[in-house]
Amino acid sequence: MGSIETPDVGLGDYKWGFHDEENPVIKTERGLDEDIIRQISAHKGEPQWMLDFRLESYEIFKSKPMPNWGADLTGIDFDEIYYYLKPAEANARSWDDVPETIKNTFERLGIPEAERKFLAGVGAQYESEVIYHSLKTELEDQGVLFLDTDQALLQHEDLFREHWATIIPPADNKFAALNSAVWSGGSFIYVPPGVRIEQPLQAYFRINAQNMGQFERTLIIVDEGAYVHYVEGCTAPTYSSDSLHSAVVEILVKKGGRCRYTTIQNWSNNVYNLVTKRAVAEEDATMEWVDGNLGSKVTMKYPAVILKGERAHGEILSIAFAGEGQHQDAGGKVTHVAPNTTSVITSKSISKDGGRSSYRGLLRVNKDAEESKSKVVCDALIIDPESRTDTYPYINIAADQVDIGHEATVSKLGEEQIYYLMSRGLSEAEASALIVAGFIEPITKELPLEYAVELNRLIQLQMEGSVG
Amino acid sequence: MPDLVIRNLHATIADTDTEILKGIDLEMSRGEIHAIMGPNGSGKSTLSHVLMGHPGYEVTAGEVLFMGEDLLDMAADERSRAGLFLSFQYPFAVPGVTVANFIRMAVNAHRKGGPDGADDPIRIPEFRKQLQEAMELLEIDKSMSSRSLNDGFSGGEKKRFEILQMAMLKPKIAILDETDSGLDIDALRIVSGGINALVGDDMGALIITHYQRILDHVKPDRIHVLMDGRIVRSGGPELAHELEASGYAGIAEEVSA
Numbered sequence: 001m002g003s004i005e006t007p008d009v010g011l012g013d014y015k016w017g018f019h020d021e022e023n024p025v026i027k028t029e030r031g032l033d034e035d036i037i038r039q040i041s042a043h044k045g046e047p048q049w050m051l052d053f054r055l056e057s058y059e060i061f062k063s064k065p066m067p068n069w070g071a072d073l074t075g076i077d078f079d080e081i082y083y084y085l086k087p088a089e090a091n092a093r094s095w096d097d098v099p100e101t102i103k104n105t106f107e108r109l110g111i112p113e114a115e116r117k118f119l120a121g122v123g124a125q126y127e128s129e130v131i132y133h134s135l136k137t138e139l140e141d142q143g144v145l146f147l148d149t150d151q152a153l154l155q156h157e158d159l160f161r162e163h164w165a166t167i168i169p170p171a172d173n174k175f176a177a178l179n180s181a182v183w184s185g186g187s188f189i190y191v192p193p194g195v196r197i198e199q200p201l202q203a204y205f206r207i208n209a210q211n212m213g214q215f216e217r218t219l220i221i222v223d224e225g226a227y228v229h230y231v232e233g234c235t236a237p238t239y240s241s242d243s244l245h246s247a248v249v250e251i252l253v254k255k256g257g258r259c260r261y262t263t264i265q266n267w268s269n270n271v272y273n274l275v276t277k278r279a280v281a282e283e284d285a286t287m288e289w290v291d292g293n294l295g296s297k298v299t300m301k302y303p304a305v306i307l308k309g310e311r312a313h314g315e316i317l318s319i320a321f322a323g324e325g326q327h328q329d330a331g332g333k334v335t336h337v338a339p340n341t342t343s344v345i346t347s348k349s350i351s352k353d354g355g356r357s358s359y360r361g362l363l364r365v366n367k368d369a370e371e372s373k374s375k376v377v378c379d380a381l382i383i384d385p386e387s388r389t390d391t392y393p394y395i396n397i398a399a400d401q402v403d404i405g406h407e408a409t410v411s412k413l414g415e416e417q418i419y420y421l422m423s424r425g426l427s428e429a430e431a432s433a434l435i436v437a438g439f440i441e442p443i444t445k446e447l448p449l450e451y452a453v454e455l456n457r458l459i460q461l462q463m464e465g466s467v468g
Numbered sequence: 469m470p471d472l473v474i475r476n477l478h479a480t481i482a483d484t485d486t487e488i489l490k491g492i493d494l495e496m497s498r499g500e501i502h503a504i505m506g507p508n509g510s511g512k513s514t515l516s517h518v519l520m521g522h523p524g525y526e527v528t529a530g531e532v533l534f535m536g537e538d539l540l541d542m543a544a545d546e547r548s549r550a551g552l553f554l555s556f557q558y559p560f561a562v563p564g565v566t567v568a569n570f571i572r573m574a575v576n577a578h579r580k581g582g583p584d585g586a587d588d589p590i591r592i593p594e595f596r597k598q599l600q601e602a603m604e605l606l607e608i609d610k611s612m613s614s615r616s617l618n619d620g621f622s623g624g625e626k627k628r629f630e631i632l633q634m635a636m637l638k639p640k641i642a643i644l645d646e647t648d649s650g651l652d653i654d655a656l657r658i659v660s661g662g663i664n665a666l667v668g669d670d671m672g673a674l675i676i677t678h679y680q681r682i683l684d685h686v687k688p689d690r691i692h693v694l695m696d697g698r699i700v701r702s703g704g705p706e707l708a709h710e711l712e713a714s715g716y717a718g719i720a721e722e723v724s725a
């Protein structure tokens with residue numbers, strides 16, 4: 001029996017905490033300097049402008065102080081991290097080309113299964129490189145591009161350069177600067193005008209090497225009237241020293257287009273997960289972030305939408321589960337730039353075993369964004385008295401005639417409610433897991449079925465940790 | 469031995485010395501209908517919760533045997549699986565969990581109680597059929613089964629759904645705590661019809677009520693009057709009429725005399 005089949009582990013025994021023997025082809029030294037950045041860039045055979053971009057970003061990274069708000073980041077030691085690792089020589093195109101040890105990992109994560117079932121395309125990030133990637137020919141025929149970001153730079157340089165770092169420039173924040181300097185892998189998606197991809201595109205991310213930073217960079221361009229749903233699940237094995245995951249995701253949704261980006265992250269308990277995600281929605285466009293954060297030591301993540309065109313709509317749904325020793329600082333940011341724009345932020349958090357979850361939201365309505373509407377709902381569920389939740393809603397409104405709603409609730413998992421369910425025959429653990437599943441149902445119902453099932457199962461495992 | 473035997477049951481509010489139940493004795497079996505009546509605050513709901521295993525009360529003396537087993541030794545879920553049911557006076561809401569899913573989980577939890585404790589989940593078509601029949605019996609609109617359990621339900625709707633759960637779980641003894649309160653006249657008739665359809669060789673009911681009304685529909689074999697944590701009188705169905713006519717004051721005088 002593999003470690004994947006241990007039914008009653010808490011988060012302490014991370015279910016997917018197995019790891020392959022590392023056999024990387026290229027691995028840079030610990031720590032970061034200009035030389036390492038040059039090595040990364042040379043290894044990838046990048047054009048000069050990208051190397052220059054990386055080096056400039058590195059200077060910005062060095063000059064920016066660590067954020068002094070949000071979660072405690074003092075445990076990060078930038079000199080202890082490996083910034084680049086490439087596991088296999090070539091970027092495999094079909095399953096048969098994927099090396100055996102890596103395949104084993106994917107088997108245990110159920111990737112081929114998932115692919116067989118319903119995927120239109122799979123890009124799986126293994127350490128720093130996307131090594132397995134397939135895309136159905138019908139999508140290619142429609143002109144859809146779905147490939148890892150490194151390849152996109154080499155193969156579609158003009159389109160790439162036109163949009164690169166336009167939504168999140170390196171100077172945005174310290175971690176965006178770091179990502180810009182050392183980025184590797186991630187997904188690049190382009191959907192041509194009017195093309196609607198009905199099945200979700202999926203990628204699977206995984207950190208394997210100890211102290212391996214993962215700095216993937218995703219860029220999605222949804223052209224006019226096009227639609228895509230991109231789904232990304234993450235899981236990382238357990239190690240004793242801390243890992244850093246610092247991704248950047250930029251999305252442009254052009255006129256009348258729609259993009260949904262779904263992430264379920266389940267990092268092991270030593271990962272610092274500091275991600276910058278931002279989308280721009282043009283006229284009549286819709287951007288939806290669905291974001292689930294489990295595991296990790298610290299998560300700081302606030303998916304953002306800039307409603308740039310009239311009648312653009314932005315939606316952010318997030319769930320955070322903070323267990324022992326974890327701080328989930330998550331939320332969302334929306335900026336209404338144009339008139340008649342609408343947004344909804346729904347945030348649900350669960351804190352257990354002394355875990356801490358914070359909702360941090362920023363809602364800004366610029367002067368011209370008249371007749372805009374926004375609704376923010378954040379609900380926190382506290383499982384035991386040791387745990388904690390806070391809300392930091394920042395609202396900044398410069399326009400007239402706007403309709404803004406904000407609701408926040410904090411509830412405690414009630415002994416009497418559990419008793420009610422137990423009086424119907426459910427065990428204490430089943431009862432509390434069911435209450436939690438019901439609490440996050442507004443989010444799970446938005447997920448592809450397999451992710452909803454997986455999320456409920458992960459939460460059930462975490463709930464079983466202390467009850468009964 | 470009767471299916472349910474309560475002997476000299478004393479209970480306090482947990483972690484306090486406040487005694488609510490002060491020595492209850494009661495016996496009943498499947499096939500029987502008993503009613504408990506008594507003034508507000510006399511301890512009727514407390515009795516029902518102590519029997520069901522509410523964590524907020526502590527039994528300080530006495531014993532309860534259910535189907536020959538020590539009931540007080542079991543957790544609430546075990547009591548349920550052993551065949552005890554409580555229709556709550558104030559049911560809780562479970563947002564995000566549909567009536568159908570919840571009842572299916574409960575049914576499956578009961579089916580798990582086989583000799584080897586193995587999972588034996590009910591097949592979904594079979595479950596749907598049973599649920600539909602029970603909903604028809606209680607004249608509940610089909611669309612209600614996909615709503616979140618008790619979430620935003622009216623008082624009367626909640627009571628009807630308690631009885632729906634009872635119909636699906638098929639207990640041996642069901643305690644119905646003021647199931648009639650909040651029901652309109654038609655709903656009372658429908659719910660009473662449901663109870664009558666279920667009571668029989670396989671089920672008995674202990675009905676807690678303030679009103680004669682429900683007892684006109686569901687005919688009790690015995691009536692017990694609970695006052696200040698004790699059963700002060702028991703008798704046949706005629707006792708309810710007596711109470712209706714003269715209230716509890718008469719009995720109180722009688723008892724203290």
Ligand SMILES: Nc1ncnc2c1ncn2[C@@H]1O[C@H](COP(=O)(O)OP(=O)(O)OP(=O)(O)O)[C@@H](O)[C@H]1O
Binds near residue numbers: 481506509512
């Ligand atoms: N958890 C509790 N904390 C404090 N007091 C309690 C608690 N539970 C019961 N009581 C008290 O015990 C007494 C009996 O309450 P109980 O709910 O059993 O009455 P009841 O007979 O069901 O009344 P009603 O007819 O109004 O439903 C009341 O005085 C009530 O206030």
Ligand SMILES: [Mg+2]
Binds near residue numbers: 645
């Ligand atoms: Mg009561």
